Amino acid sequence: MSKHIDSYSKGFIIGAVVGGAIGAITALLFAPKSGEELRRDITEKSSELYHKAGNLAQDASYELSNVINTGKRKAEDIIYSAREQADALIANAEQTIKDARTKITTTKNTVTDGMSNLKAATSAGIDTFKDELQNGNKLS
DSSP: OHHHHHHHHHHHHHHHHHHHHHHHHHHHHHSOOOHHHHHHHHHHHHHHHHHHHHHHHHHHHHHHHHHHHHHHHHHHHHHHHHHHHHHHHHHHHHHHHHHHHHHHHHHHHHHHHHHHHHHHHHHHHHHHHHHHHHHHHHHO
């Protein structure tokens, strides 16, 4: 986009300078004046056109600089916003992972406790069964 603006500005400046010069020279050449007056008028008009072209170029440069600075600010705002969103996503992902680890640890502990209780119950059942077998053999 800045190339388009820059190209447009250059074209406008060149067109203004060339058009002004052609108009001024045409007016001076068709005016009934002496050679010395004509040369002096051409010199004055050329000087005026040169200064106008310089002012136009300066104005165009100033406008282009404003456009570029505005673009830079917008780009910086977009980058800042993207960084904030990325940081928020990372923080959410880290919290989700932490929550998942906590749930896994809790589930593991619950399963381990259940296995321990099952082992203890099974062992108690086996011991009771053995005792019953031994007591039943003694009674006979």
